[in-house]
Amino acid sequence: MPSIKIEIDPHSGFCFGVVKAVEAAEIELKNNGALYCLGDIVHNNMEMKRLQNQGLVSINKQDLKTLKSKKILIRAHGEPPSTYLKAKENNHTVIDATCPVVLKLQNRIKKSYLSLKEKNGQVIIYGKSGHAEVVGLLGQTNNEAIIIESINEVSKIDLNKPTHLYAQTTKSIDEFREIATYLTENINKEVEFKSFDTICRQVANRLPRIMLFAQKHDIIVFVGGKKSSNAQMLFNKCLEYNKSSYFVSDVSQLDENWFTPRPQSIGISGATSTPPWLMQQVAAQIEIITKSK
Numbered sequence: 001m002p003s004i005k006i007e008i009d010p011h012s013g014f015c016f017g018v019v020k021a022v023e024a025a026e027i028e029l030k031n032n033g034a035l036y037c038l039g040d041i042v043h044n045n046m047e048m049k050r051l052q053n054q055g056l057v058s059i060n061k062q063d064l065k066t067l068k069s070k071k072i073l074i075r076a077h078g079e080p081p082s083t084y085l086k087a088k089e090n091n092h093t094v095i096d097a098t099c100p101v102v103l104k105l106q107n108r109i110k111k112s113y114l115s116l117k118e119k120n121g122q123v124i125i126y127g128k129s130g131h132a133e134v135v136g137l138l139g140q141t142n143n144e145a146i147i148i149e150s151i152n153e154v155s156k157i158d159l160n161k162p163t164h165l166y167a168q169t170t171k172s173i174d175e176f177r178e179i180a181t182y183l184t185e186n187i188n189k190e191v192e193f194k195s196f197d198t199i200c201r202q203v204a205n206r207l208p209r210i211m212l213f214a215q216k217h218d219i220i221v222f223v224g225g226k227k228s229s230n231a232q233m234l235f236n237k238c239l240e241y242n243k244s245s246y247f248v249s250d251v252s253q254l255d256e257n258w259f260t261p262r263p264q265s266i267g268i269s270g271a272t273s274t275p276p277w278l279m280q281q282v283a284a285q286i287e288i289i290t291k292s293k
């Protein structure tokens, strides 16, 4: 009987922003054995556990105020200026692993804010209110930017003011375009309007690729953290294109029944927060399960 083909999606797993942040943490942990990270470095419990075993401690903004003179890692999502200020006040050493893509976006938003301030204009951020990246972006505008979560919230925008539109890096390109088109058509023609598509292609490019990957295999096992919105979005795409798609957070959640009747090929994919070692573990376990089939 021919063996079952098991393929790990070559376009899945950590994006380069997360790779960079995890590497920065590992170097520090290796050299000093202790590091505090503001929020979870990655939305994946298994990877968090691995790093916690090496000495990583997740803290929140309140802890940042009470702790003194610690090494604090800023994760890929970035932080607002107030965080850097608080870290300085409490004599913390900041290890800044803000993703370069996010850092560039923060700087652009800050520039827009300063130039529009003189013209009584407004910065609009299409993003999820309260999301760590958005909090960091909002901080560049003295918390004055207007956040819209979807096209349904465009009524928050004053159509008579000079406007610059930006997007959180992980939002939908299609909806961003819809919002930009709405503003182009409806904003007062006398005022300045500029839109900047700042959606990260590391995420956006995965959608068309995962559709093809999902169709290529009989069964898809998607590996991701329950808290990761990127994992949910990519898994839903898998399901749309392959009804035999299953979500697991670790090997213990694999179910033998998924592999009966015996498939010819199994694809394994994951989110931008899924560590490659975890997908390899899942692949190895599936190989054991399916050997007896």
Ligand code: SF4
Pocket (backbone or CB within 6 Å): 015, 016, 017, 018, 076, 077, 099, 100, 101, 102, 169, 170, 200, 201, 202, 203, 272
């Ligand atoms: S998704 Fe893009 S912007 Fe976000 S951390 Fe990864 S590379 Fe950076």
